[in-house]
Amino acid sequence: MTRTVLAADFGGTHLRAAVVDENGRVLARDERPTPTEATAASVTAEIVSLLRSVAPGPGAAPSAVCIATAGLVDADAGRVILAPNIPGFRNLPLTEPVAAALGIPAFIENDASAAALGEFRFGAGRGLRHLLHATLGTGIGGGLVIDRRLYRGAKGLAGEIGHIVIDPSGPRCNCGSRGCLEALVSGVAFAQRARRLLAKGKSPRLAVIAAGREPNGRDLLVAAREGDTAAEAEIRNGGHVLGLGLGSLVNVLNPDAVTLSGGLLGMGEMLLGPMRDALSSLAYGPASGTKVLLSELGDDAGLLGAAAVAFERLEDAGLRS
Ligand SMILES: [Zn+2]
Incomplete structure (x- = not known):
């Protein structure tokens, strides 16, 4: 029988849990809405309760559990430092109470780092040695697999690619810098970008689509697809900027491939075309041919990423013993 682990993905809207085997097969799963009113104790209890609901009975016990969560994580200490979208998740020791409740080793990981290892083990990055993964969603996250292992850096912050500065005079970022x-x-x-276009009266189609409310990124895409050239120029510029960021990282890391996941992929070639052009023109020498691959894990990236981290941690423990 193949070994299994418990995996959890703690996102801003949903808490998901699954039993996953060594081939990345999801054997059981469940999910609940992320608690909106929560304390550290109630968040921990909710995670344990959900993990218990998917855990198989005696005789098929998972070997470990890993929780992937947004925000800053001290993975080696098993502590969430800050998860801005999740109430109660601040300086929270998480692995100790989860391990005590479930009776198996427990680990946590930043969700984008977990997604990188998930793509490497089970998804688009299978068989590669060095991988740069970018999650393109509400924010931008990233993860690094170097020499077939997840790279965490000195303080566990490696892969925070959303906060490399592209334009020092650009818009203010959540982190306090400008032009990240x-x-x-x-x-x-x-x-x-959509709000600025609307305020300047430069996008007639966007004004119709938003119909009096604040426009969002999806509205910008709809306007662009309906032929609004100003909206399309914003998305294409976004793709170009993304390519500058990823191309710079490719020059530092020389990965086998860059893998991409997240909701922004729905913008399709309007975003990805200029991104690939900028990346390959910026990347140095043979790195200009670095492959860009789309995620194969979809909505399960967090869960399978958490499972991949659990398996890597178990292998590390095996090597050390
Ligand atoms: Zn920033």
């Missing part, structure tokens, strides 16, 4: 990649191209950034 995330402040220029992300769900939030495209909503801001």
